[in-house]
Amino acid sequence: MNEVLRGRLSNDADVRSLASSALLRMFDSLYEGAVVVDREGRITWINDKYKALIGWNGTEPIEGRAIEEVIPNSRLRTVAESGQPEMLDIFNLGSRQVVVSRIPLQDGKGSVVGALGVILYDRLNALKPLVSKFHQMRSDLATARRELADSRQAKYRFSQFVGLSPAAAEVKEEARRAAERDMTVLLLGETGTGKELLAHAIHAASRRADAPMVRVNAAAIPEGLLEAELFGVAPGAFTGAGQKARPGKFELADGGTLFLDEVGDMPLSLQAKLLRVLQEGELEPLGATRVRTVDVRVIAATSRNLQAMVESGGFRADLFYRLNVLPIRLPSLRERREDLPILCEHLLETIAEQTGEALKTVSDAALGRLAGYEWPGNVRELHNVLQQAVTRSDRRELGADAFPMIAAATGPARVDRAAPAATPVRPLREAVAEAEREEIRKALAAAGGVKIQAARLLGISRAQLYEKLAHLGLVSESPDTGSSV
Ligand SMILES: Nc1ncnc2c1ncn2[C@@H]1O[C@H](COP(=O)(O)OP(=O)(O)OP(=O)(O)O)[C@@H](O)[C@H]1O
Numbered sequence: 387m388n389e390v391l392r393g394r395l396s397n398d399a400d401v402r403s404l405a406s407s408a409l410l411r412m413f414d415s416l417y418e419g420a421v422v423v424d425r426e427g428r429i430t431w432i433n434d435k436y437k438a439l440i441g442w443n444g445t446e447p448i449e450g451r452a453i454e455e456v457i458p459n460s461r462l463r464t465v466a467e468s469g470q471p472e473m474l475d476i477f478n479l480g481s482r483q484v485v486v487s488r489i490p491l492q493d494g495k496g497s498v499v500g501a502l503g504v505i506l507y508d509r510l511n512a513l514k515p516l517v518s519k520f521h522q523m524r525s526d527l528a529t530a531r532r533e534l535a536d537s538r539q540a541k542y543r544f545s546q547f548v549g550l551s552p553a554a555a556e557v558k559e560e561a562r563r564a565a566e567r568d569m570t571v572l573l574l575g576e577t578g579t580g581k582e583l584l585a586h587a588i589h590a591a592s593r594r595a596d597a598p599m600v601r602v603n604a605a606a607i608p609e610g611l612l613e614a615e616l617f618g619v620a621p622g623a624f625t626g627a628g629q630k631a632r633p634g635k636f637e638l639a640d641g642g643t644l645f646l647d648e649v650g651d652m653p654l655s656l657q658a659k660l661l662r663v664l665q666e667g668e669l670e671p672l673g674a675t676r677v678r679t680v681d682v683r684v685i686a687a688t689s690r691n692l693q694a695m696v697e698s699g700g701f702r703a704d705l706f707y708r709l710n711v712l713p714i715r716l717p718s719l720r721e722r723r724e725d726l727p728i729l730c731e732h733l734l735e736t737i738a739e740q741t742g743e744a745l746k747t748v749s750d751a752a753l754g755r756l757a758g759y760e761w762p763g764n765v766r767e768l769h770n771v772l773q774q775a776v777t778r779s780d781r782r783e784l785g786a787d788a789f790p791m792i793a794a795a796t797g798p799a800r801v802d803r804a805a806p807a808a809t810p811v812r813p814l815r816e817a818v819a820e821a822e823r824e825e826i827r828k829a830l831a832a833a834g835g836v837k838i839q840a841a842r843l844l845g846i847s848r849a850q851l852y853e854k855l856a857h858l859g860l861v862s863e864s865p866d867t868g869s870s871v
């Protein structure tokens with residue numbers, strides 16, 4: 387043995403004494419292989435089974451060598467340095483895969499002096515069910531990651547924003563110009579007018595198109611969780627926060643676009659923090675002591691009247707002005723009724739593609755009926771109404787009679803006004819309940835059953851809507867996804 391090697395080994399007295407203990411004899415007999423390294427990652431003991439597995443020729447001394455020299459890619463040095471055990475892992479030993487366990491070794495005072503690695507199984511065959519499960523999970527993970535990456539890509543292009551009316555053409559032109567400039571955009575408009583569609587199209591046409599587009603819906607996330615969701619969490623920020631930093635949506639969107647949906651629902655308490663990111667590009671994860679800088683383009687959207695909210699104190703004026711750099715107001719469907727034919731054509735094509743059924747058209751009489759309606763849920767509502775009509779009717783051309791829901795939605799109000807005396811006087815509470823029921827039904831139809839949107843149309847909170855549904859004996863008929871259709 388050369389002098390250098392002997393010198394090193396004499397320094398490892400502590401580890402050696404551990405290695406020579408009865409414990410090691412047990413490892414020797416129990417496992418397919420066992421090896422011990424010191425804190426510097428040098429081998430201090432290795433059993434014959436392990437040597438045989440790696441094909442060590444037996445003439446050269448193995449003790450004292452760096453672990454990676456003998457077992458490339460070994461993680462024992464890391465375990466000896468970190469003191470963190472790795473109880474179960476699949477390890478590539480040459481051309482075979484083995485199941486290993488890595489345990490830090492401590493001296494009497496609790497200091498880490500090295501690490502023990504054991505091969506639990508050298509024949510993965512015996513673990514076939516477990517291993518195939520592992521491979522399945524790994525492939526599921528890869529699929530999930532791919533899907534996540536896809537979901538961070540823009541879903542729509544400008545060509546999908548259908549409309550030939552001057553109002554639609556103008557909004558498209560404004561959005562195209564906004565795509566060329568790297569500035570904050572604010573999309574305003576009623577529910578279902580295409581704000582999300584346009585946000586995706588702007589990102590896809592911008593210089594950030596190849597970077598992620600990340601969406602946060604300020605209305606869908608409980609106030610207490612929104613801060614972490616947006617700005618991230620520093621390691622160990624609070625009990626249960628974990629030792630790893632959790633990136634927020636701003637960080638995930640770094641280099642790309644953050645679509646801040648329903649920005650009008652952003653709690654006042656977070657508005658200052660948002661302003662700081664917009665102004666300085668600086669964000670402070672929850673519990674962090676230092677700020678981070680990010681390069682994110684924000685596209686915000688809301689169906690609320692932000693100006694009015696500023697006046698009533700529900701929205702910070704400084705944030706409003708910072709968001710309002712490039713406002714784009716999307717016209718309601720009422721303001722562009724001339725687009726109804728082309729929208730119907732486009733939406734019926736989408737429906738046919740989705741359902742695999744034959745393409746249907748709408749008759750002139752039906753278009754007349756559709757044009758007479760108010761469309762509080764705009765294009766989303768039109769899509770839902772057409773979908774219902776398609777499922778209801780067997781005919782290729784949908785006539786006016788395929789749209790009874792439109793008549794139902796506009797009908798009663800007109801009848802009431804035309805013939806007030808025809809209805810007998812009822813207790814006020816009953817009449818009010820009936821009117822509420824009717825409005826809620828209409829709102830749900832307009833929102834395609836999405837309660838958060840129905841609540842918004844009615845000007846009440848989602849919780850209030852649920853309360854009323856229960857109180858008025860209206861059973862919810864469709865699942866509440868809280869997302870757009
Ligand atoms: N101009 C349009 N051309 C084609 N489809 C449209 C158009 N505008 C909206 N849509 C469709 O209508 C539906 C609702 O649009 P979107 O989700 O973008 O609305 P929104 O303004 O974000 O609504 P909300 O305020 O309720 O979130 C989507 O399915 C979208 O594809």
Ligand SMILES: [Mg+2]
Pocket residue numbers: 581582647687870
């Ligand atoms: Mg939206």
